[in-house]
Amino acid sequence: MALKVKISLIGALDMLKFKNMAADREKAIQAAPAREIKADFPINNNAKALHPDYLDLVVKEVVDHPEADAKSFILARAEGGPLPYFRAGQYISLKLPIGGSFLSRPYSISSGPKWALDGMYAVTVKANPGGFAADWMLDNLKAGDKITASGPLGDFYYDKYRDCRHVLALAGGSSITPFLSMAYAIQDGVEDFDMTILYGSATADTIMLRKELEEIAAACPKVKVVHVLSDEEKEGFEHGFITADLIRKYAPAEEYSVFICGPEAMYRFVGREIEKLGLPRRLVRPEMLGVTKEVWKQPGYPAEAKDKVFRLTVKQGPEEYGIDAAAGEPLLVAMERAGVKAPSRCRSGQCGWCRSRLLSGRVYAPEENDGRRWADKEYGYVHPCATFPLSDITLEVPGEYL
Amino acid sequence: MVKYDAVVVGAGNSGLSAAIRMQLGGRKTLLIEQHNLPGGCATSFRRGRFEIEPSLHELCDVGPENNPGEIRELFREYGVKLNWVPCPDCFRVISKYSDGTPMDVTMPDGIDAFIAKMEEYVPGSTPKMRELFELYEEIRQGAIYTAASAGKADPNYMREHFPNMLRTGAYPVSKVFKAMKLPQKCQDILSTYWGYLGVEMDHLSFFHYASMMQRYVRIGAYIPLHTSHEISTAMLERFRELGGDVWFNCRAEKFLFEGDRLCGVRTSMGDVACDMCLPNINADIVYGKMVPKELVPEREKKLSAARNGNYSARMFVAYFCLDCDYHELGITNYSYFLSGGSDSAKEYANLMGGVKTNDYCILLCYNVANPEFSPKGTCVCSITTLASPVDWNDGDPTTYVARKEAMTDKMLAIVKEKTGIDFTGHIEEVSIASPWTFARYLGVPEGAVYGHEVRDWDGIMPRMMMLKQDYPVKGLRPIGAGGPRGDGYSGAYITGSLVGKLALKDLNDWAEGGAK
Numbered sequence: 056m057a058l059k060v061k062i063s064l065i066g067a068l069d070m071l072k073f074k075n076m077a078a079d080r081e082k083a084i085q086a087a088p089a090r091e092i093k094a095d096f097p098i099n100n101n102a103k104a105l106h107p108d109y110l111d112l113v114v115k116e117v118v119d120h121p122e123a124d125a126k127s128f129i130l131a132r133a134e135g136g137p138l139p140y141f142r143a144g145q146y147i148s149l150k151l152p153i154g155g156s157f158l159s160r161p162y163s164i165s166s167g168p169k170w171a172l173d174g175m176y177a178v179t180v181k182a183n184p185g186g187f188a189a190d191w192m193l194d195n196l197k198a199g200d201k202i203t204a205s206g207p208l209g210d211f212y213y214d215k216y217r218d219c220r221h222v223l224a225l226a227g228g229s230s231i232t233p234f235l236s237m238a239y240a241i242q243d244g245v246e247d248f249d250m251t252i253l254y255g256s257a258t259a260d261t262i263m264l265r266k267e268l269e270e271i272a273a274a275c276p277k278v279k280v281v282h283v284l285s286d287e288e289k290e291g292f293e294h295g296f297i298t299a300d301l302i303r304k305y306a307p308a309e310e311y312s313v314f315i316c317g318p319e320a321m322y323r324f325v326g327r328e329i330e331k332l333g334l335p336r337r338l339v340r341p342e343m344l345g346v347t348k349e350v351w352k353q354p355g356y357p358a359e360a361k362d363k364v365f366r367l368t369v370k371q372g373p374e375e376y377g378i379d380a381a382a383g384e385p386l387l388v389a390m391e392r393a394g395v396k397a398p399s400r401c402r403s404g405q406c407g408w409c410r411s412r413l414l415s416g417r418v419y420a421p422e423e424n425d426g427r428r429w430a431d432k433e434y435g436y437v438h439p440c441a442t443f444p445l446s447d448i449t450l451e452v453p454g455e456y457l
Numbered sequence: 458m459v460k461y462d463a464v465v466v467g468a469g470n471s472g473l474s475a476a477i478r479m480q481l482g483g484r485k486t487l488l489i490e491q492h493n494l495p496g497g498c499a500t501s502f503r504r505g506r507f508e509i510e511p512s513l514h515e516l517c518d519v520g521p522e523n524n525p526g527e528i529r530e531l532f533r534e535y536g537v538k539l540n541w542v543p544c545p546d547c548f549r550v551i552s553k554y555s556d557g558t559p560m561d562v563t564m565p566d567g568i569d570a571f572i573a574k575m576e577e578y579v580p581g582s583t584p585k586m587r588e589l590f591e592l593y594e595e596i597r598q599g600a601i602y603t604a605a606s607a608g609k610a611d612p613n614y615m616r617e618h619f620p621n622m623l624r625t626g627a628y629p630v631s632k633v634f635k636a637m638k639l640p641q642k643c644q645d646i647l648s649t650y651w652g653y654l655g656v657e658m659d660h661l662s663f664f665h666y667a668s669m670m671q672r673y674v675r676i677g678a679y680i681p682l683h684t685s686h687e688i689s690t691a692m693l694e695r696f697r698e699l700g701g702d703v704w705f706n707c708r709a710e711k712f713l714f715e716g717d718r719l720c721g722v723r724t725s726m727g728d729v730a731c732d733m734c735l736p737n738i739n740a741d742i743v744y745g746k747m748v749p750k751e752l753v754p755e756r757e758k759k760l761s762a763a764r765n766g767n768y769s770a771r772m773f774v775a776y777f778c779l780d781c782d783y784h785e786l787g788i789t790n791y792s793y794f795l796s797g798g799s800d801s802a803k804e805y806a807n808l809m810g811g812v813k814t815n816d817y818c819i820l821l822c823y824n825v826a827n828p829e830f831s832p833k834g835t836c837v838c839s840i841t842t843l844a845s846p847v848d849w850n851d852g853d854p855t856t857y858v859a860r861k862e863a864m865t866d867k868m869l870a871i872v873k874e875k876t877g878i879d880f881t882g883h884i885e886e887v888s889i890a891s892p893w894t895f896a897r898y899l900g901v902p903e904g905a906v907y908g909h910e911v912r913d914w915d916g917i918m919p920r921m922m923m924l925k926q927d928y929p930v931k932g933l934r935p936i937g938a939g940g941p942r943g944d945g946y947s948g949a950y951i952t953g954s955l956v957g958k959l960a961l962k963d964l965n966d967w968a969e970g971g972a973k
Contacts, residue, residue, distance in 0.1 A: 070620075072627040074612070076914075077922040083914040087763035089755045094745025098771070098904050101852040102897040140854035172855070210504065210888075215862065216777075217884045245855075336505075337780050337885035372704045372726035373459050398493060398706055407503065410493055428501050428508055429683040430690040453493040453705035454726050 105139050107206045108456040110147075114200045115175065123263035125181035125229060126193055127165060131174050133201060138171040141207030143240035144233040144314075144342075147176065148205040148400045150457065153191050158391045159399045160188045163316070163342075164207060165232035165264070167239025181229035181263060185348070203457060208400055211316070211342040213237065213248050218312040219338065220248055223305065225297050225325055227255040227317030228263065233342060234316065235264055235271075242275040251279040251305050253297050255321065258287040281305055296324060299331040316342040343403035346385055346424055346441045353421045357445060360419070366447040369395055370414070372454050386411075386418070386439035386450060396455040397439065404441025409452070413437050416448035460730040461487040461702075462964060464722050466709040467737030469497025469899070470946050471936040473692040474953025475735045475960070477535045480699035482961035487731070488696060489707040489724055496689030497737070497899050498906055499946065504886035507778040507831050510839070511890065512906070513685040514653075514792060514821055515544045515678030516946050517669065526676050527601065528947050531954060537695045540682035544826045547571065547674055549790040550649045551875045553798045555641055560799065562646050563790060566677035579642040589639065589647075593671035596622045600668040604942065604955055608924030626664030626918055631801075633663040645799035652794070652817065653945065655769040655843060655907050657801035662916035665943065672947065680826055685946070709736065712747050712933060719932030732967065733960045737937045737953075739902050740909075741766075754929040764915060768905030769944060771892040773844040775865045776837070778886035783822050783836040786878050793820040795875045811847040812860075818842040818868045820876065835885070840868045846903055849892045861889045901938075908939020917943040924959065934960045 111133040118127040132138055146161045166177035180192050196202070211233055213222065224234045231254055240246040256262040262282060272280045283293040283301065293301060302313070313334065315325055322344055329339055347353060351361045360382045367380035367389050380389035387409055390397040400408040404424030413435045420427075424441035431437075439450065465476040468490035479486040494500060498512040518526035519541055525533065532539065549563040562578055564571055572586040599619035603610050615623060625633045630651075634644045648658050650670060658666070681687040693703060704726055712734060713721035721730040736743050741764075744757045779786065796804055797816035807814040824836040831837045848860055873879050892904025899906065911917055920927065920941040927941075928934050938944040940952035 070616075070623040073623040073918075076627050076916070076919040080914045080919040080923060081926070084756065084760045084763045087759045087765075089758040090762050091750075092741055092745030092753065092758055092761040093766060094742045094902075096896070096903050097850040097852060098846060098892050099896040099900070099902065101849070101854075102893040102904070104852060105854055105857070105893065106897045140857070142858070214887055216865070216880075216887045335780055335885075337883070372707060405503070408493060426503050428503060428686050430501075430687040433683075433687075434690045434694055436690075454707045456706060456708070456725060 105206070107139060109150075110138065110204045110206060112176075112202050112204050114196055114198050114202065116198055117196070120179070120263055123181060123229075123261055125179055125263050127177045127179040128192070128196060130176045130178065130202065130204070135174065137174050138176055139206050140171050141168055142212035143168055143236040143246055144212035145207040145209045146233075147178070147207055149178070150203040151188055151191065153188070155394045156392050157394050157396055158188050159402070161400060161402055163211075163230075163233040163236065165235050167236055167243055168245050169239070169243045179229065179232050179264065183229075205400055208406065209343070211314070211340065213246055217337065218248070218340070219310050221307045221309065221311040222248055222250045223302060223311050223313045224250055224252040225302070225313060225315045225317065226252060227297075227321035230316040230318065230321075230342070231264055231268070234314070235267060238268065238271045238275070238278045241277050242271050249277045249307075251281065253281050253283055253293075253301060253305060255283045255285060255297055255317070257285055259284060259289050259292060297321075297328065299328040302328065302332060311338070313339045314342070315340070319345065319347065343401050343405050344423065345403050347421060350383060350419065350421065350443050353419075356419055360445045365416075365444045367444065368449040369397070370449070370451045371395070371397070380444045380448060382444060384443070386437070386442050386444060386448065389444075390439065390452070395452075396457055397452045398455045399440050402440045404438045407438060409439045410436055411439050411453065412451040414449040414451055417445040418448065419443045419445055458721070458728050458730045459487075461485050462731065463487070463733040463735065463960060464489065464729055464731040465735045465737065466722065467491070467497065467937070468495035468689070468693065468703065469737050469937065470499050470689075470949035471938065471940065471953035472497070472735070472737035473689060473696065474531075474535075474950045475737070475936050475957040476696045476701055477537070477692060477699065478954050478957030479735070479960065480696055480701045481535070482957070484733075484961060484964060486696075486701045487729060488701060488703045489709060489722075490703065490705050491708040491900065492898060493705045494686075494689075495693045495703075496686055499685035499689045501684035501686035502888070504778060504888055507835070507837060507886055508684055509776050509778065509837060509888065510680075510684040510823060511774070511776075512772070513680060513946060514819065514841070515673070515680060517672035517678050518676070518947050519679035520676035524676055526672065528950060531950060535692070535695055536698075537691050539688060539691050541679040542682050542827045544678040544680060544791050546790060546792075547678075548649055548792050548794055550646065550794040550796075552645075552794070552796045554645045555799055560645065564646070566674060568674055571674050575643060575646065578646065579640050582640050582643050585637060585639050586643065588637065590671070590674075592621050592625065593667045594675070595619055596626060596664055596667040597671040597675070599626070600664070603918070603921050604951060607955060607958060608922065610922070622664065626662060626667075628663050630658040630661050630663050630666045634658075648799055648801050649794050651801040651804075652819065652843065654911060655944065656910050656912045657805040659802050660912045662911070662918060664918045665911055665916055680823070682827060682829070709747065711749075714749065714752060717752060717931060719930065733932050733934065733964055735956060735960055736933070736935050738900070738935060739937065739939055740935050741902060742900070743933070743935050748930060748933070752930065756926070756929055764909045766902075767910040767912060768902050769907035769910040771844040771846065771849070771903050771905045772841065772890065772895050773864055773892065774839055774841045774890045775868060776839045776888045776890070777880050777884055778831065778835065778837050779880055779883040780835055780885045781883050782834060783824050783838075786836070786880070786883070787876070788822045788825065788836070788838070788878055791822060791825040793872075793876060795820060795871050808843045809845045809847075811845040812864045812867055815842060815845070815864075815867065816871065818871055820872050820878070838880070840865075840872060842868060844892050844904070846892075849904070857893070861891050864891075865889055906938060907944030908937060911943045917941060917948075928959070932963075934963075
């Protein structure tokens with residue numbers, strides 16, 4: 056390929072330099088000392104400290120909340136020392152070996168980020184009907200027990216670029232925990248925003264973590280708590296559910312953000328109420344929903360699949376397992392029952408940590424939980440925590456660092 | 458123990474490319490990846506109703522179907538099918554010329570259009586610009602020849618076909634521009650892309666810069682329709698079709714040896730036997746952590762010492778998902794290069810000074826190239842800069858968010874000042890990735906995604922010339938952004954392919970020689 060244009064440069068430049076590039080490089084290499092290679096970097100160590108694969112924890116203390124049928128578990132690092140710092144509102148995924156099963160459960164951290172520096176996280180667990188893992192923890196977990204958890208995760212936290220200065224926090228029952236953490240963070244000066252919590256409980260006597268919340272509200276003018284009682288009318292408390300009118304009543308005059316965390320029924324109710332407010336989407340942030348317990352009620356679910364049990368073949372690295380999978384339960388639950396250590400974190404179809412390859416079979420994934428990437432849908436990947444079997448299935452799942 | 462012919466560690470760009478190459482060469486290959494999905498940098502993440510592209514700005518050398526570039530050709534050879542979308546224009550740069558006057562220049566794709574536009578900004582520049590692009594093209598051809606010859610280039614052929622490449626290629630870009638007597642304003646505008654290579658013009662070889670520029674300008678740049686996760690997923694799919702196996706959430710810990718020859722990899726899912734391993738891992742980690750100390754060659758220790766931890770492109774990116782159309786924000790271009798000046802040495806020094814002095818960033822709006830990138834009535838932008846360890850070595854977690862916000866505030870202020878674009882009141886989702894984030898997900902030293910700097914003596918041409926010397930451990934051929942073809946997506950894909958070919962040759966030679 057000869058050049059059409061004669062290039063005028065050159066003069067100062069010569070070909071020898073090009074020819075010598077390899078020799079010059081070798082010279083530079085040989086001139087250096089043969090010292091031990093440094094492969095340890097502060098930035099990588101910082102990242103690892105903040106985002107460990109897993110944490111080996113020990114239950115330091117169990118605080119009983121008999122009024123709410125709940126307990127707070129104060130967790131510390133088994134080997135001592137500070138725990139990873141986090142954004143108030145984030146959760147950890149607890150790994151629970153129960154019988155032959157191996158379960159994971161996401162729990163919002165109910166303590167403030169500052170506790171982590173002193174080596175503590177608190178999670179608060181409330182008994183709930185059919186709550187297999189919660190009940191097991193309430194009945195069995197005691198001081199001194201060891202437990203494995205993920206590092207702190209999730210996007211449910213205050214962000215100054217996105218969220219308004221004033222946040223209206225809507226909570227139901229045990230889902231107050233991320234807001235309690237945010238309240239501690241505000242009180243401790245870790246976060247800087249105003250928060251009004253509308254907190255739904257059944258009766259005044261059963262409010263979970265009431266004392267903790269009210270202590271903060273009394274001491275910190277940026278935090279306000281309004282109790283909303285569904286089953287009781289009482290002076291000084293709101294009565295009923297968290298409605299659009301109630302939100303308007305406590306909303307500030309200026310633009311505000313709404314954060315929501317609650318059980319499935321509350322999400323569905325409050326979701327409709329918030330629509331009435333006509334807020335733009337950027338001002339409304341729901342924490343993850345979890346997966347419906349009644350998948351057969353979801354739009355498009357094939358009725359004939361309900362109550363069936365299918366065969367699930369799981370491939371994980373060099374291993375292979377054959378297990379049963381009930382139609383009404385996510386594929387992840389089937390794996391957990393069988394003791395397969397499948398990865399999972401959010402259990403809402405959103406974080407993608409359980410992302411697995413569907414090698415054969417048909418599945419149903421509720422639209423409201425479908426947090427998959429575009430290409431994953433296109434190429435046959437599923438999030439087993441929010442995917443239900445409709446036939447026998449072969450699934451290739453990632454490993455788990457445990 | 459499970460046995461494979463080859464194990465590729467790390468399903469990033471280079472790893473996926475090498476894995477396909479090995480499987481195409483008939484070698485049973487296992488790909489292991491420490492994360493739960495492929496791609497490394499070439500991935501995506503979801504926030505609310507958005508899917509966000511973490512790293513790819515524009516992939517050069519794809520080209521249109523009827524005039525394919527090297528990358529489109531490589532993907533064709535691999536049998537990887539993708540939906541490519543062209544990026545409009547080459548770049549817009551808002552900065553200052555060397556003489557201090559303001560620069561606001563939008564350069565189009567296509568050599569003729571690029572030269573014509575330059576004539577508007579710098580009257581009389583056309584003859585010099587023509588010469589420059591002739592030289593660029595010669596160098597692009599020379600680069601292809603050198604890669605194809607895999608370290609065995611014929612000097613006579615080179616002298617006959619690429620004489621000007623041989624004259625200029627080894628010199629720094631700034632020196633060649635001066636020798637060509639290119640008008641200063643042209644030099645200022647042409648220096649815009651230095652950030653894509655992470656080395657300033659006084660220390661970057663003209664060979665490297667010229668081949669990159671030509672790859673971008675000649676046939677334009679492209680992005681995949683559905684983020685770079687689409688590329689990685691399609692590549693992985695092809696690898697599986699060809700019979701390859703992949704294990705996710707699986708970490709390689711050590712390389713196993715029989716004498717001085719690699720015989721396997723210790724992973725978090727157990728030991729895997731193999732004759733060849735291609736770790737998509739920085740050489741300092743490969744030889745500093747994963748090869749037994751007594752087997753680390755003296756030359757590798759010297760090479761590492763000579764490179765002296767000069768890692769390239771510690772990324773800092775703020776992603777913004779906005780609840781309005783990009784027109785409403787006044788965004789008119791796909792990519793804006795915003796900097797305090799066009800002196801790359803000074804800009805580089807400013808970056809390395811950290812948040813206090815950093816005045817360089819790239820604003821990108823994906824929807825300008827791809828209107829379908831996000832839901833109707835929304836758009837997604839990113840602001841990228843190169844970070845300095847001075848801001849991120851401190852491990853205090855209580856100041857981490859404030860440090861991320863300080864850098865983001867500064868970048869948002871630069872964007873607002875130089876373009877008038879203001880996201881306030883439209884941010885529906887936001888995510889900020891610091892070097893800690895890149896270190897977390899990629900494991901790369903200091904969160905630097907480009908490997909060692911392609912600086913001075915360690916440019917891509919001498920690396921290409923020394924393929925024989927640079928893999929001293931039998932059965933171990935590291936790949937990745939720090940490899941012979943340097944950084945960036947295209948460099949990583951080509952390195953994976955090239956080093957994969959060398960690995961195939963090793964395996965074939967050993968089979969013939971009966972050594973194994």
